[in-house]
Amino acid sequence: MNVYTTDKIRNVVLLGHGGSGKTTLAEAMSYLAGITSRMGRVEDGNTISDYDKEEIKRKFSISTSVIPLEWEGVKVNILDSPGYFDFVGEVEEAVAAADAAVIVVSGKAGVEVGTEKAWDLCEKYNLPRMFYVSDMDVDNASFREVVETLTNMYGKKIAPLFQPIRENEKFVGYVNVVKMAGRRFIDKGKREECEIPDYCKEYLDIYREALMDSVAETSDEFMERYFSGDEFSVDEIRAALRFNIDDCSIVPVEMGSAVELRNIHNLLTDIVKYFPSPDKRQCAGLNKKTNEIFEGNYDFQKAKSAYIFKTIVDPFIGKYSLIKVVSGVIKNDDVLYNTDKDTEEKLNKLYVLQGNKPIEVKELHAGDIGAIGKLSAARTGDTLATKAIPIAYGKTEMSIPYTYKRYKAKNKGDDDKISQALNKMMIEDQTIKAVNDGENRQTLLYGMGDQHLDIITSKLQDEYKVEIELTKPKMAFRETIRKKSDVEGKHKKQSGGHGQYGHVKMTFEPSGDLEKSFIFEQIVVGGAVPKNYFPAVEKGLADSMQKGPLAGYPVVGVKATLYDGSFHPVDSSEMAFKMATILAFKKGFMDASPVLLEPIASLKVTVPDKYTGDVMGDLNKRRGRVLGMNPTAGGKQVIEADIPMMELYGYSTDLRSMTGGRGDYRYEFARYEQAPSDIQEKEVAARAAAESGSEDS
Template identity: 70%
Template sequence: MNIYTTDKIRNVVLLGHGGSGKTSLAEAFGYLSGITSRMGKVDDGNTLSDYSKEEQKRHFSISTSVIPIEWEGYKINIIDTPGYFDFVGEVEEAVSAAGAAIIVVNGKSGIEVGTQKAWELCEKYKLPRFIYVSNMDVDNASFRQVVEDMTNLYGKKMAPFHLPIRENEKFVGYINVITESGNRWEGKEVVPCDVPDYSRANLQICRDTLMEAVAETSEEFMERYFGGETFSEAEIRAALRTNVCDGSIVPMTMGSNILCQGMYTLLDDIIKYMPSPENREVAGINLKTNEIYHADYDFAKAKSAYIWKTIVDPFIGKYSLIKVNSGVLKTDDLLYNVDRDIEEKIGKIYVLQGNKPIEVSELHAGDIGALAKLTAARTGNSLSTKATTIKYGKFDISTPYTYMRYKPKNKADVDKISQALQKMTHEDLTIRVVNDAENRQTLLYGMGDQHLDIVVSRLLNEYKVEIELSRPKIAYKETIKKQSDVEYKYKKQSGGHGQYGHVKMRFSPSGDLTKPYEFATEVVGGAVPKNFFPAVEKGIQESVGRGPLAAYPVVGVKAVLYDGSYHPVDSSEMAFKTAAIQAFKKGVMEAGPVLLEPIMSLKVTVPDAYTGDIMGDLNKRRGRVLGMNPMSGGRQIIEADIPMSGLFGYCTDLRSMTGGRGDYSYEFARYEQTPSDVQEKEVAARAAKVAENNADD
């Protein structure tokens, strides 16, 4: 692949709902630019960007891939992203590396939730964008409907650049709104044709909208427009480029990915209207001077780059995907990783075409490439020279809230599984592994059930290890509500020394649920010698780990040793510790033991229309709605307190209730007493489990 300077580069991310046609659009681009000699199909599992076994098996994108193509002397880095919400982390990474976006809308399905989410991401990152309507070769695809719906949603900035020509229900050509000319497809050729009469009125409306937008770019243009003058094609295109780059116009175009129709014009429009990196800004902090460093994709400045994605593949190895923010990166350069405090020789530089590495000698500012075997590097790290140390801010990545407990099918695979999961968390920042030692379980977090399902499948197919997912244990705790006064005498007589420990203890609520226990002594007259006090406390300390009610950790208990007796020969630390353990069990059970459950503070963001359904569902889950705050875009944030047990499966239920439009987040708030029916059920279930497997599950 040739070397391209900053002004000849375009970084374009494909966004949209799952199944809208992003991967087949990337495939059509690859075919037209000559990367492949025949077009692959998603259903056949032979596309450039869906190269992993999981993607080929499931027929949808799971991870982001880059397809760099060469077109008319330019390099366009096409970044193909997944459309399903479980893989939003991949999309957020891709958007951070892109300079512009194409939002793909299925002409048959029209605007879907993924379309709106893609638009919101572009707004957040201020990305110039095109709307591309796919599947125009399908009978009931309607470009006009998509234009109307997008205009209703986002206002008059929608500007159709092309209009479809249909004959006998077939998509046969398009009208160019700028040049007011018609074009037809005949085989692989595009031939001029007349604009059909039925399209003239619509063409006039679209043309007027474009001319208004052009007129608004300068006062001189405005005067000419009102004076009835027409603009030249060059003036129109120059003005439109300005409008597209600042986001005040969003061009709309259409085509058929499978038939490769509409692709030439789309590729030409990417080059004509989308900004090159030199027109975009990027800034970091110069750690030597503590000043803002305006890299701005300037090739003349010191070398710096940013790792926006990591690929760890058991077959092709580890690649750090980078975007060069300034300077020119060359083979064997020394780069300093600010975040990991390590200097590494980068060796060879690659561009990845799907999973195919192509070696290049250098990468200019604004370009996207890959570095192999940077051992310490992680997604989000900044790379620069030691002389000019630059740190770039990290992009936002969604927090995973769906989790399951996992166990290895084969105990011998524990180490292999943790190594494989570690590699997967380097690659996908929305996978988290949490060791919940208190409840003796390991938890796997992801963005949804499908996400976790794919992790399990990848472990089996790529790393040859198997795990089982199950419902996680809730981190209940035990405490007491009343006071109790108990004594326990531990006596054991066998040949030689016996064992003797005798304690009298009071148990009461300490009032502090953050600590397991408080221990005090009120022994008078040496009934229990002081040297045995630590042994009694050790017995309490050991006991709070597994409470007598349902074997959950105990909190908020005050234990007072006030009396007892000892034997000058048989008493030992061991005997007093055992006596304290038994006294604790008895004392807690007599002091009104209760189960405490974790309460989460939940925020659910949904469109207004769904608030009633959401609140009804929260009530069913024993949630308490605390209030609602309106947001922009006709949405509400519902705040509620909800028991952790009520959140199991919430991600799937929320998506099905809101058609994927709802989001939620939660954090731990406090512990509260569980209702008696929940407590009874949990104690019975726990007792059965403990009886079945005394070593704890």
């Protein structure tokens, strides 16, 4: 592939709801740009960007793919991102590397929740954007309805640039709203001039007015001319569009059919014409040597630097670090310094990836996207620079995974293989987390939703040849007491020679501090228990706290006081007093109104206004206590609640169902509270069953 200078590069992410046609659009662009000799189909599993086995099997995108293509002498790096919410980490990585976005909306399905989420991401990163209405070849597709919905949602900045011409339910041409000229399709990617049909004129006038409104809003001079009835020239409209798309004050709407390759050429031309090159964007980091701000700003004349926005770890194609060059020119024999890992690595080869196909390049200019193979220490988010000028850029803010399940190896002896495979997958996908929960003797797998966890399981089986099973995780309960008890424990054994003798009298009561396991005091008088056995008593308590007598969970919030006892000058030992303490604790704990404590989470749910009633009703059913609501941007509310952590199992799926995918949530552990009696009884019964050997613990 040729080398492109910064002004000849466009980095464009395709966003939108799952199934809206992003991958098909990327395929059509690739075909028209001459990358492929035939168009692949998602249904046939032969597209450039959906190359992963799971993507081919499930027929939707799971990972972001990069497709570099050339159009009108400009390199357009297309980032085809997934639409399903479980793969939001991939979308966030793509958006962080892009300089503009095309939000794909199905003309058949209309504006969906994925469209709104795509818009919100563009707002967050201040990305110039345009809408592309797909599926115009489908019978019941409606460009008009999509434009009306977008205008109602986002106001006068929505500016349609084309209007479809349909005859007998077929998509046969379009009207260019800027030029006010009709075009009829004659062959794939080709068209000829035609008259604008009369039935188009009613909505054409509306679209033209909407476009002129948007252009007029861009300056006082244009506004004056607009109100005085002056017409803008095509060049003036285009210049206004270029300027105002860049500052997000105009959002054009285009349309077409990727399947029939209709109007895709105009979309590619407008990407080149209206979207900014990287040098129009800003990106600053920190020079770690001088502690000064380094403004890379995609300037090829500055010291070389790049950040890794995505990592691919594939058992078949190997490991690739996808980079965006922020400054300078990176060449294939450079030695780059990883400022996050404090390591230097020599580049063997520099690539651009076309889906999963690596193509060697000699150099990448500032603003370009490429890949480096086999960087050993590098991870997503790391900065590559030179040791002389070690720049560090901020890391992309990634969504936190809150959905988790317990996982076990199906086959004994696979634990190490599973651990290694998950480590590789976590390098590639930062929204996967594997956690060893030693307290409950379980391993936990975190993801963005049930579908995400399902795909991780499937990938482990297909790519790494190991199988896991997912089950509901055990909860991290605690045990404590509510009353005071007074008991004694005696450990006495005689079996020839030295015997064993330890005798303690103790009280147990609530300490009032659930942060600490126990507080130990001794008020023994007259040497009834010699001081040298006090540490043994404390050790007996510490051991007892690991698994409480009620249901086998750790004990918290207990004050234990040793006030009396007795000893034998020959048979007493540290071990004997430790055993006596363990006996005393078991009895004393069960005599002091033992209770089970459950973990409580502090939960924040962000939802549009209209769903607050449903969400609060559901939280009440889950034993949640709603603490309040705070309005936030975009007509949404943040509902704050305390909720038992065990009630959050499956919440991701239920919240999506209640809010049509518009709700988000996050939580963190807050404290422990007494569990209801029915839950306590269930846990105690489970413990009894486990001890009798009828159930695997």
